Amino acid sequence: MSDLFAVVMLSGIYSLLSASLFLDLDAVDVAFTEASVGAGISTLLFLATLKLVPRYEKKSRYKPTLALGVVIATGALLIYGTLDMPHFGEADAPVHQHVAPRYLNDSMNEVGIPNVVTSVLASYRGYDTLGETLVVFTAGIGVLSLLMVSRRTKEKALQKVPADMQDQIILRVVAKMMLPLILIFALYVQFHGDYGPGGGFQAGVIFAAGIILYTMLFGLSLTQKVIKTEVVERLTAFGVLLYAGVGIACMLLGGNFLDYNVLRHDPVHGQHLGILLVELGVGITVAAVMVTLFFKFTWRTVKHKYNQ
Numbered sequence: 001m002s003d004l005f006a007v008v009m010l011s012g013i014y015s016l017l018s019a020s021l022f023l024d025l026d027a028v029d030v031a032f033t034e035a036s037v038g039a040g041i042s043t044l045l046f047l048a049t050l051k052l053v054p055r056y057e058k059k060s061r062y063k064p065t066l067a068l069g070v071v072i073a074t075g076a077l078l079i080y081g082t083l084d085m086p087h088f089g090e091a092d093a094p095v096h097q098h099v100a101p102r103y104l105n106d107s108m109n110e111v112g113i114p115n116v117v118t119s120v121l122a123s124y125r126g127y128d129t130l131g132e133t134l135v136v137f138t139a140g141i142g143v144l145s146l147l148m149v150s151r152r153t154k155e156k157a158l159q160k161v162p163a164d165m166q167d168q169i170i171l172r173v174v175a176k177m178m179l180p181l182i183l184i185f186a187l188y189v190q191f192h193g194d195y196g197p198g199g200g201f202q203a204g205v206i207f208a209a210g211i212i213l214y215t216m217l218f219g220l221s222l223t224q225k226v227i228k229t230e231v232v233e234r235l236t237a238f239g240v241l242l243y244a245g246v247g248i249a250c251m252l253l254g255g256n257f258l259d260y261n262v263l264r265h266d267p268v269h270g271q272h273l274g275i276l277l278v279e280l281g282v283g284i285t286v287a288a289v290m291v292t293l294f295f296k297f298t299w300r301t302v303k304h305k306y307n308q
Contacts, residue, residue, distance in 0.1 A: 002057040004050055012043040028197040029117045032189075036205040041290050044212050048297040099124075112268035113194045113275065121199070122275040126258040130243055132201075133282050137240050140289035144233075147296040168217070175217045182210040190283050194272070200279035204286030211287075212294045220298050232292050239285025246277045 015038025022031035086093040107119040121129050190203035215223045247258040255262035260274025 002059065003055065004053070004057060005055055008043060008046040008050065011046070012039045015039040015042070029115075029199070029202075032197050032202050033205075036202050036209070040209045041205045041212070044209060044216070045290075045293060045297070048294055051297070052300060110267075111271045111275075113271070115194055115196060117197075118193050118199055118275065118279075122278055123260065123271055126247075126278065129278070129282065130247070130258070133240055133243055133285055136289055137236055137285055140236055140292060143293055144296055147293075147300050172217050175213060179210055179214055182213070183207060186210065190279065191276075193279060194275060200282030200284075201286055204283040204288075205290060207283070208287040208290035208294075211291050215294065215298070220295070227291075229292070229295050232288050232295065235284050235288035236292060237285075239281040239283070239288065242281035242284065243278045246274055246281070250274070 015034055019031040019035035019039065022028075022034060103116060103120050103124060107113065107116050107124070111119040111123050113119045113123075186203045186207035189198035189206060190200060193199035193203070211223065211227070246260075246263075250259045250262055251257055253262040258274070258278075260271045261267035263270035263273050
């Protein structure tokens, strides 16, 4: 398939179907992540990238025979490796015999969070989640270093470049009604992740998708009146610092790094406070990185369009 726009649309549909599959397997948090990232923010970023490249892929003079053979061989090996795996849903599978029983049986007493997924990611495996947040931050810094543009290009985008969809009256009217709901829902996902599906990562992606949708429909100049690029760039680091700062505060209070029990006199209340703060840090970093990436793609599009 040479139509890159069709590829992006099919990718979003595939992610949405994958989210439906996870939902059917009762993995609601995973389904939430797949829907918000795969079908949501990724599709928007791909569409922004398509502004920089032709819609149709150039035909290659060479047939990728070797690459096709490698893919087929790798797929065959992976399928062969699944023959030794335990049956789906088997109670005696190794994954159910290690730490999973403790997480399921003791998390309510030790952490006091009804959502076990949040207890695992933000408390028991807080180090891993901090690492994942650093990965998002580092990836954002890497992309930003490749998409640097001059101040003149930014001024051009703000002053002379109209919104791409300024003539789409229906979309703009519907967006004005939907955007407040999207942002409120993102806040709900952020602060209700302790008790239901969601958390900082999903909330950050949803919030960023709302900001990006507004930018696509109304232009970057109006978005910059609400939130400046410099502020968003600083927020990418602030979220990581907030997460790590909670761990340092725990050490200063006599506990271990990311040991939330010492934050309050009641260990359960300390867990609640620590999880709330680290999830907020994750949400801030994820949202800021996604929004910053889209802004940089927009600057780059202007530079490419006007050959600056």
